Structure formats: C-alpha cells, structure tokens
Amino acid sequence: MATRLDTAFPDALHALFRRVRGLSEALAAPLSDADASVQSMEDASPAKWHLAHTTWFFETFVLRDHVANYRLYDERWPFLFNSYYEAEGPRHARPMRGMLTRPSLDEIRAWRAHVDAAVDVALPGLPDAVRTLVELGCHHEQQHQELLQTDILSLFALNPLAPAMWRAERDPPAPPPAPIRWIEGAHGIVEIGRNMPVREGEFAFDCEAPRHPALLRRHALADRPVTNSEWRAFIDDGGYERAEHWLSDGWAWVRREGIEAPLHWRRVDGDWADFALDGLHPVRPAAPVSHISFYEADAFARWAGARLPTEAEWESAAAAVDSASGNQLDQAGPVRPRAAAAGTGLRQMFGDVWQWTGSAYLPYPGFRAAAGAVGEYNGKFMSGQCVLRGASCATPRGHSRASYRNFFYPHQRWQFAGVRLAKDL
Amino acid sequence: MATRLDTAFPDALHALFRRVRGLSEALAAPLSDADASVQSMEDASPAKWHLAHTTWFFETFVLRDHVANYRLYDERWPFLFNSYYEAEGPRHARPMRGMLTRPSLDEIRAWRAHVDAAVDVALPGLPDAVRTLVELGCHHEQQHQELLQTDILSLFALNPLAPAMWRAERDPPAPPPAPIRWIEGAHGIVEIGRNMPVREGEFAFDCEAPRHPALLRRHALADRPVTNSEWRAFIDDGGYERAEHWLSDGWAWVRREGIEAPLHWRRVDGDWADFALDGLHPVRPAAPVSHISFYEADAFARWAGARLPTEAEWESAAAAVDSASGNQLDQAGPVRPRAAAAGTGLRQMFGDVWQWTGSAYLPYPGFRAAAGAVGEYNGKFMSGQCVLRGASCATPRGHSRASYRNFFYPHQRWQFAGVRLAKDL
C-alpha cells in the first residue's frame, strides 16, 4: 500500500483520480435506483453501496483526516458505508446493506460530486503521505468497480427476466481453440513480490511486499486458460459426479449446493447458455471458462492430469508480459471473456479471467501490514482464502500487474474467475 | 368469498374498484423505485410486489379467464407475481421477491393502468359470478394495502437513518387514559360468522362462513385496548424476564430473539421511542400498544390477571359496533394508533390496532373452501396461526366487519397488532 509518485508530475495522480471517479459513475449509469440498492447475497454489495463506500474512503482518510475545516457531507453516513475497518468504529452490518433504500442513488451521486470537488481543491496542496492515500483510494475504487460489475451480474442472474445491463454486438463465431501448448517456466530461485516503497508512478498493495526469493521446480504453464468447450468435456465426462476428482471440501460443496456447471450457466432448450451483463446467450466454446470456484478449478486440473500453478510460478512467468495488455476494462460497457488470439506464447495472462492458483493467501515472508486503519486492507484476510492472479475483462485497465494478489474463498465464484493449467516437467 | 351485489346498482362495484386501485397508488406515491423494490424479510413483500400481485389477480382471474381475446400484458410476469396459488402453477420463490429490480416501479404502474382500463371496459358486461371475482379482488387488494404499509414500515425500521414516509403533525398530548372498565358480554348460545352468499352490498371471505352457534361463558371485555403506558409497567415489572408469564414457545422466542419491547420501540437517550411511518417519536402513553406478538399479548394478559378474548366473545360484542367507525384508513398519509376517545362503552373495537384473540385459526364447523384457485385464499392456512379481530389504523375503511378473521403466526408482530383484555365473571 505504499507507492511513490514523482512529485514533479502531480497531474498524473489527479488525472487518475478523475478518471477513476468518472468510470464508477459510468458503470452505474444504466442502473435504476432499485438495481443499485438491492443486495443479491451476503458476499455481494449493492452498486449504490460501492459508489458510496469508495466515496467514504476519500472523505474519511483524506478529507476528514487531512483537510482543515472539512465538514462531513452527512454525519450519519460513515456508519452506513464503512466496510470492515474496525479501527473506524461500529458500522452497518454487511448482510443489511441491501436494506438501505435511502439515501437514494441520486443522493449518493450528489455526495460523490461534493467529495470530488473537495478533493480537486485540496489535492494540489496535499503532502506526499496524503497523496499516497489518494492513490490508494483510486486503486481501492478500481477494485470496487470490478465488484460492482460482478455484484450486479449476480443480482440480475436472480431475475427470471434475465435483464441485460448493456446491449452488445454478438461476437463473430470463433474457430475452435488450438490445443493447449505448454510453456516452460523458470526454475530455481526467482524473485517475486514488490519492495516498498514502489518506484515512481507505480503502485502495489501491502500484501504484495516484500520482494523475496522463491524456489521453483521445473514446470510449465498452459499457453492459455481452459475454454468453455474443454469445460463441457469435463461436464460430459461426469466431472461433477465423480468424487475422485475433488478435494473433500469441494465434493461436500458440490453435493450440498447441487453444483453441476459454472455459476451462470443454464440449460436452455437442451443446451448450455451463459448469463452475462449483456443477457443470456449460448455458451461460446472458444472463450475461457469463467465463474468457477477454486474447487472446480482444482477438480478440472486433476481430471486433466495437470495441476494449478503456484502464485510464484505465475508471477515469474507474468513478469515478462505487459500487464496493461489483453481484454481488460477501458470504459463502461458490456464485458465478457473472449477467445484467445492466435499466437504462440503465454496469452490471456491479463484480462478475460482471473486465474486460480494453488496457493493459499498467506503473508509473504517479512510481510508487515500498513499502519493505521488502512492496515486492515489486506492482512487480516490471510486465512482460508486462495490466490488468483492476472486480471479479468472487468478489471479496469491500469489496475493490474504481475505482482497483484487477488483472493477469494475456495467456494466463491461470482467473479470472472477461470483456470490456467500447470504441470511439472 | 361469496357476496351478492344488487345488479340494479352496478356502479357500486365499479366505484369500489376505482377507489381501491387508486388508493394503492396513492399509498406508494412517496416511495422511490428502491423503496418499492426491497424486501425487508421473508414475511414481508416489496411494495412494488404488492402493486403487481394485486394487478395479477385481476388480470388472471378476471381478464384472462373471463374476457374474450384479452392478451396478457407480459407473459413472463404471472410467474413473478403469483403469491401462493398452487393451482396457478410454479411461481417465483417468496424469499426472492426483493431481487426483482425489474420490472421497475414505473413499469408496474403502467401495467396497473393497462389492467384498470381493461377492467373498466369489461366490467359493465361481466356476469354476476365474475363480478364476484372483481369484488374479491378489491378486498384482496385492500388486504395488501395494509401489508404494503406494514412492510414498508418494517423496511424503513432497518435503516439507521429512520426515514419517514410521511410527515405528520404531532398529536397534542393526551391525558392519561382512564383505567380499564369491564363490559360484560352475552353468554349462552350466540351466533357468529356469516352465511353465504352474504346480503346485497356486503362482503365476506369464505373463512367467515358458515354462521353458526357458539357457546359463551359469563365474561367481560375491556372497554379499550391496553395502552403503551400499561405496557411500560409490564416491562418495568420484568415482564420480559420472568418465565412464569409466558407460554413455553413464547419464552423460547423471547430468549432466542432477545425480545424486550414491542417491535419498533427503541431506547433513545434513556427513554422509549417508537418508530412509525412518520418517523421516530417518543412513545405516546395513552395510545394503544402496537406491534406485539401473540406471545406478548398472552404474557401481558397473564401478568395482568386476565386473559385474551375468544373470537366468539369478540365478535358477539362487536356485532353492535359500527365497523366503519374508528381510526381506520381513509386516504394515503401518516397512520398511527391514537388514544381512546372518552366514553363509556366498548371503544376502539375497529381501528387503531388489531386485537389478538386466544383462538386458533381453524375452520368453522361446516366450512368449505371456495371452488377453484381462489379456494386457496384462506383454508390452507388453517394451522398454527392465531386469530386477530377488529381493524387497525392501516386498514382501509370499509374493509372491516365484525366477522372478519385476520390471522398471523404467534411470533409475528410487524402488523399493527395490540391486545384487548378479557376475563371470566
């Protein structure tokens, strides 16, 4: 969570701030007040809550704490829109976020405008330490932009009318993907992670630090993620019905929840369709499978005679790939994973789908949480979750990097999460 | 659920239809799209759902079934807005009603207008049997008008901002209520219930029939409901903390849920306040206590050395009271129970608060459910629920009558439900 922006170019941060704030509003533009207020499940939050919480972050940690005479827009709202920062005091219970029909979406938009204006005024005069908080707030909001999209998707998926948030041109039919090719990775000692503070113009969360050596065996990564057509072969081979492919916890989850396909797949007229933000469409065979849990990714890998990569293997390979490339989010609009472009090397490392690794989300050797309330950002979640790497079609471009550690519980699958296979050599 | 309207005065039904449909929309007028879409708990429904479900009733049982060439406004919506009519096929799960952010509130309003226009055209030509269904639909919608208000109250009560749906003048302070006076009732054989078909211009649900004799012992009813100040005495005497006052199931409920006061009471600055549709206000001592469960009503009665009335005792006494009198709903606007007017006889039998009886909701001797899907209206709920009698401040005036049997589970208390004591003589 530390960074260094070149103080000779203050506009870069300011530009980032404006771009990020604007994108959030563009993403929410197609939503009605009701769409933005309802919470689909405890894991998800209403879109309005995302818009408000990210605003609370700037108002609290920047304006309230560091701008003289700033007065809270509404003194009652911090209680509503704090997420989980214990150091910031009591807060509204997470499962009740969807009960907040007031303040309205428009009132939240007005709050956003108010806070944005105050930051605009204050930013040029803020010291570096506070600029770092502004930058953190931007990256924090980018995370919530991705969640806003996946949370709305999970809400619309519960509506039998299958509403589309965006209208999209249909993809032209893609040729069947070439078989997976295996790309050998580095072995021996490699360095992963980031040292703090990061270099000028860069950013990393505290959990990505410190940079440290890791030992890799001889191994290879698949050149692309697993596709929907490959996933259908897994289904057709009884993949969800045979215990031997599954971790014990995963098998219990499959049985208990009646899982038989990725999250948003539905049987329509005897075939599989996939519900996305642009509505319900036939599953596209050549696109990467998405909305799968760690348990499913792991079972598929075992069925395929492979395994999941470790996060060190993934990062080591990704270091040579442009993290701003690929199918990531440039502007509000329909998002969906796309078929791999032709090519020979590692493709789709960034964009399309996050990739589950076999690594538990644990502190790196020598990890220290950031000081203050923002120190609750990452470290306290380091149990029971699994690391995903890369970026998805819903990740704002510019937000991703090789060292990025995304993390979810092994049963969660409402993100654009897929799988890239690995194997020992 | 049978009635007889004088066919010489067809306008009465048409006028009722228009009045009822208009009131629903007036009640929802202050709500935002979000307010109208969120479901506060499984027991409650979104306001939009009430507006839609009552419309579905007319479209299905009147227009679809009895108007030639009527085409459904949207073929996908009946699945969404059927409540519990098994004979009408599968339907959207009740706990998921709050996930339906689409269709929007405005779309539902447009549907209402469409259906209203079609009924307006068709009604003059409908045969008596179908006019009976229209009338049933009106009374059905009046029930949902009361639920719409209590469901919104339960939703707003979950919002820490305590939003008010209506602004209201504050009541002038009421003098302390006179002590309860006991009014002796009839004893021996009395007749209760209704014969079907009811007389011209009247209405009753099937569960109110048939009229039948009931045996009453010597008893008396309190001249008015229990007040908030009396309820505070119960609290202050440890009423919620002493098992001996409570039914076993009630005591388990109190312990499990941490119940210590009526539903919408909150401690504010060391005193009790009461959240209502006009916001959070100090508890008004002389007004009837409201939002209590059967368990609480029963415990209070035992603590007070009294008991709950039976429904036959209540109805026998109420037969002499004008059921259109009292504090009932005349138009959209703030509602709340009010202090009893001065007087000497039975007061507040209708209006202010429903009154829990000690009677289980069971079929009357000789009961037969109505034929067809509407036969699911009442009979299938005849287990595990308790009867309430009277009417509340949220009951549309004209909807109540002495024979009316309202019913809820013994722990439910989100209705305007209070208690009138009875005792043996």
Added chain:
Amino acid sequence: MATRLDTAFPDALHALFRRVRGLSEALAAPLSDADASVQSMEDASPAKWHLAHTTWFFETFVLRDHVANYRLYDERWPFLFNSYYEAEGPRHARPMRGMLTRPSLDEIRAWRAHVDAAVDVALPGLPDAVRTLVELGCHHEQQHQELLQTDILSLFALNPLAPAMWRAERDPPAPPPAPIRWIEGAHGIVEIGRNMPVREGEFAFDCEAPRHPALLRRHALADRPVTNSEWRAFIDDGGYERAEHWLSDGWAWVRREGIEAPLHWRRVDGDWADFALDGLHPVRPAAPVSHISFYEADAFARWAGARLPTEAEWESAAAAVDSASGNQLDQAGPVRPRAAAAGTGLRQMFGDVWQWTGSAYLPYPGFRAAAGAVGEYNGKFMSGQCVLRGASCATPRGHSRASYRNFFYPHQRWQFAGVRLAKDL
C-alpha cells in the same frame, strides 16, 4: 392434576406406585447402557433420562418437599434431570441429554431403588395433598413409559442394522378390513372435560378441566382408524405429491423434508416395510396406519372427502367406551397396532393408535393451571400444538380415559399416532 383417592383404601395408590415403577424398569430391561444413553433427536430423550427424570419427580416434589430429613441421593443430579420446570431453577439443556454417559444406567437403577424405598416408607404417612403428588408422579411416569418406547424406536430406526428390542411372534395374516362404517354422534350441547377434584379412584390432569358444555353439529365418526392399506392407496394416488390436499404449512414440510410415507416405512425390495420395536417387517395392510403427523392426517382426510374429528366430538363418543379396553400396554414386550376386531360399533377408540383431532390444544373455558411448579405441567404448552385423543399400543393400560388430551406439534410423528375420520351429516 387433582384427584381424590379414597383414604380408606390407601393400598390402591401404593400398588399403583409399585406397578408403575416396576414397569419402567421392565421396559428398559432389554436396553444396553449405550441404548439407554443416546438421544436420537431433540424431540426425544434417552431411555436412561426417562428413568431418571421420573425418579427426580418423586424425589423433588414428594421426598425433598414433604419428607422430613430426606437427603438428596446426589445433589448434582436434579440439575441433570429436571425437564422444563422453570420454577425449579436452571437445568441441563434438552438437546444435550444424550451427552450424559454418566451417571450410568446401573447408577440410575440404584437411584430408583433408593427413591422407591424411601417412598415405600413414607407413603403410608403422607397427607392427602402429598398423596395427590404421588399419584400425579405415577401418571407422569406412565406418560414417560410411552415416550421411552417411542424414543427408543426413533433411535433404533437410525441404525442401519435395524435392531429389534423384542422378538415377537408374527401376527397371523388378517383379512382385509371391512369398509369404514359411519357412526352418528350426539349433537347439540354435550358436556366434556372433568371437574376438579375428580371422583375417588380417578385421575385427570389440570388441562382436562373444567367440565363444560360444548356444541356439536350433526356428524359421524368412522368406526375404526384408517388402515395401512388405505394409506397405501393415498400414496399410490399421489397423495404426497399434490398440493391441493395439504395445508400450506404441511405442504412446505413435505417438500422440505422429502416426506413420502409414514415415519418408519421403508422401501424394501420394491415393497413397503415398517420398522417397529420388533424389527423390520412388511407393512400389515389391515392394521391402523401409525407414525403420521397431523399434516398427513389432515391431508388424508381431505383426500378422502372427510375431515378430522374435533376433540369434543371424539370425547362425546368415547364416553360410552371402556377406556381400559383395546390394545394397550399390559407388560413390557413388543407393541404394535393391530387390525380391528370384527364388530359393528366404534372400535379401537383406545389402544393401537392415538387419533389426531382437528382441535388446537387450547385452554378449556375457565381453565386454571395447578399451583406450584407442577402448574407448568400442561398450561404453558397451549400454543401451536394439536390434540390427539385415545391411547396407543404403547400406552400403559389404566392410564387412558375419554377426557385425556394428548398434544404434539403438527409435524411430529414419532408417536403411535394415526387417524380416525369424521364427517358432517
């Protein structure tokens, strides 16, 4: 819960005490220490707990309270073996009764012997008021004798080995039962219930009082309970799969629990078998169906075009039947419902199976709970439960009477509970 024993014949009570205490031990004789210690579900209790709790009743309410210098056998045990008497202070949680592997079954037997000896010594000198408590303790223990049998049955039913508690001769095949004949009952005002104190040599619980008038319509009762073969016809006709037969709560229960037959029925080699205390046997067609819930009884009655009797109808008819007749429990050994004997009048009113009524378990007009801790015996359970009448094959002979009100929740079915139909005339 009041009675009058002729003080000129003190031995009758003493004889009852000894007979009851001996029967409990005989019933538990085939059980291992483990059999007697495990709790099959929260509704049930371990057999050892029944043996201990009934002993606690005598030790507490007779010996401790009324016998000078009596010292508790073990001061720690009352906490363990109080069931639900709040006035007797805190107690071991009901769902944890099965965790008490100590004291052992043999230790409980020793306690029983100790308490029995103390009562034997004290009884001749006890005043009438305390003799009443001894008598109450005997009837209380008879209730637990029935529960001991049904609780063990529910435990053994969970064991895939299907262990038999008793070995029994197989019944000779019974001829198919004659069709139901309808026996008209009294109508108009009848008297039911009991006045307290009851006559010499009789007994009743407080909930059976007071005797009071009840109004009956013209009706008839079936001459015998519904048989297993009739129940199979219900199953074969899709009875468990068609919502229109069911109360709403019942239908939800059927769907949620996957109910498709009476509790202990299992499909074996394509046919139905019935697990009982003498093991797993083919369902006997002519025997009364047993182990059904109120919901099932009610659904069957609706399917059959009939209804359940009210408790007043049942008691009015039963008053002319010898309550000590029929297939009730005379000694420890295999119990099972048996085919109706040939005959023309009401048969199997007592014995074989309890009969669900359509009446809620509510206080009779003028009911008052007994004073003291034993006042918690009945009155506090008067919500949410349904009345059963008669007696079963597991009811100790002498314990049953026409006025007896047994009660369970509508979903419970681990008792020997069946159904006798009624209809209006």
Added chain:
Amino acid sequence: MATRLDTAFPDALHALFRRVRGLSEALAAPLSDADASVQSMEDASPAKWHLAHTTWFFETFVLRDHVANYRLYDERWPFLFNSYYEAEGPRHARPMRGMLTRPSLDEIRAWRAHVDAAVDVALPGLPDAVRTLVELGCHHEQQHQELLQTDILSLFALNPLAPAMWRAERDPPAPPPAPIRWIEGAHGIVEIGRNMPVREGEFAFDCEAPRHPALLRRHALADRPVTNSEWRAFIDDGGYERAEHWLSDGWAWVRREGIEAPLHWRRVDGDWADFALDGLHPVRPAAPVSHISFYEADAFARWAGARLPTEAEWESAAAAVDSASGNQLDQAGPVRPRAAAAGTGLRQMFGDVWQWTGSAYLPYPGFRAAAGAVGEYNGKFMSGQCVLRGASCATPRGHSRASYRNFFYPHQRWQFAGVRLAKDL
C-alpha cells in the same frame, strides 16, 4: 504412505501391530458402553467407532483384499465403519456415528480379536506390498488413538459432572517458567519432507513427500511453547476483546461463538480451571497452553509481537531433535501437557502439545497421492486446513517424526494444540 521394512526382521512389524492393537483397547478400557458410543459433536467420533474403524481398515485392505478365503466378520459392518473412502462405496453419515448403539462395545472387541487373530496368522506370509498396508494400518490406528482420547475429552467436557477417565497424581507445583529464549534457525535453502520409499524401519505418510528444498529467511524459534500463565496475560490484556489482534475470520468466530479462553477452561470460584481426562483442576501456570485454535494462536502471536513458524522452519529445526523424546503417550493413563524441563535449547518440540504453524496444508511440490483407496488418506484434505507440527501428550510414542504434517481447520481446538512463537531476525 510408503515405507521399507527390512524383510530380514519381519517381527518388527508384527510387534508393532500387536502393540498398537493392544494400546487401543487399553485406552478404551475405562469406558462404559455408553461412553464409547456417544458422539460429542460432528468433528468427533465415538470411541467405539474408532475401535471399529481401525479394525475395518485391516479387515478391508489387508484381509479382504489379500488373504484368500477370508470372510467378513459381519457383512453389514463395513458400511458402518468406513470413514471417508469414496472408493469403498457408500457409508454411514458421519454426524450419525453416535446413533449406533449396536453393535455394542463388547461386540466390537470381539471383532477386534477375530481380525487380530486373522492378521496374526496371515502376516508372516504376506508380500511386502501388503506388509506396507499393515504398517499403514498401524500408523492409522495410532492417529485414531490420539483422536479417541481427545474425542472422549470433548464428550466428558459436556457433562456437568465433569467425570474423570483416569485418576492421576497431581503434579508438584512447577516453578514459573523462564522467559522465552530465541533460538536462531537455519536460513537459505534447507531440505524438508521425505523421499519415498522411506528407509528401512521408518514410516511416512504420502503427504510428507517428496523431500524438496525450501528457502528460509533469517528467523528464530522460541525455545518452548507458550505457557498457560502467558495465555492468562493475553486474556487479562483483553486479548479476546480487541479486533486488532485477530484475523478477520478469527474475529468473526470469536464474536459468534463467544470465545474467551481455551476450550476446556472454565471459571470456577473466580479463577480458571482446566478440564482434562483426569478431571477438573486449577490451570497449571507453567504448562503449555493447549486446546487453542489456529485463530487464537495467530492472535496471541500478533499480540506478542511475534508470528507463527512456517512448517519448513519448524521441520528444519526439529530434524536435530529426537522425535521419540518428550512427553508422549507410552501407555493408557492420564495425559496432560507438562511444564518445560530446564534447559537451554529447543524443548517440547515433540510431546505435550502440537504446535500450530502459519502454513496452509497444501501439497508439497511434486506430491502424488498413493494409488488406490488409501490414496484418499491425505491429499483430498488439502484445502482450508492449517498444519500443526510436533506431537502431543496424547500421541503414541513412536508415531511422531520431524516430517509429520498434522492438519486441522483453523477454528478447531479439541486437540492438544498449542503454540510456539517465531520471529524474523
């Protein structure tokens, strides 16, 4: 799960088999039939089930599969006593293990004798591959010996009588422990884990393989585990009440479960007592704290300004310690953690308490599960669990080794689990 026993000394395995089988029976000797049959919670199993399941292992994988003409002792029992081997077919549901009052403890003992006799006869003639299964069965049974003790402890802890399984001399008061001293470990590349097959006379489970390099930073381990007196300082400092010490999942667990001390600690007369297999005794200050969860261990470490060791750090240091040393189980009898002996190096690495590490239980690089049903032994549990290292006072001596990977979910704490601190240098 592979090993090599010197075929020149076949008696070693036979001796191991006899010793292990005898110890299980000695451990169960103080138990009544009821003690051995009841299941305290879903995580635990009845003692009788442990005795049976370990016997099923030998009967199935050795006798049934590899001894000609062996007939199952009872064909119905494998269904009851298979634990989780999907490849062995359906099995009795884990939460229902405590319902099996039959077969009795004595019947299980007879089965044990039968199987032991058959193995005694067969063992001299078995080929190496099957001898390996016998050896695996012995180590498997040793694991269940430890569980048998902790499961009985969790059962007896639920009994308000606090029964003691064993009577024990009280420890003489121990002097207060010396403050922790930090022992620096190796850093750089170390080797951990085991190669398969292991050397003659040794044993390892499949999850301990393969031996592989690991990278260690500069670090130190505490010379002894955290003591009860240190844990009391954590409690007294509000350790259980301050969110900042806790992982997010841990904090939710503490709040939800009302955790305020180690599992078997109880407040008695204003002080802490500790329930153990020899009854309830005052907490012994100098003994290692036990029965804590991973969440508690982690919170304590954070509070103490330290961290948990990684499993590689722990194993690297333990390789120099005699794994058969320390307070481990030699014979049936009272077990409890004891104060550290005086000394200067690493103490209590083996014995007293297992030590939570900060490592997730994941496959080692290159891990392959064993073939066949026994391949379900370890690999399928590699998600969501944490590694513990060492051995406890309940671990049979000879069963522990530096490479041993024990694992439990982070909230589980019914094992003898404690914490040894680590820190970076």
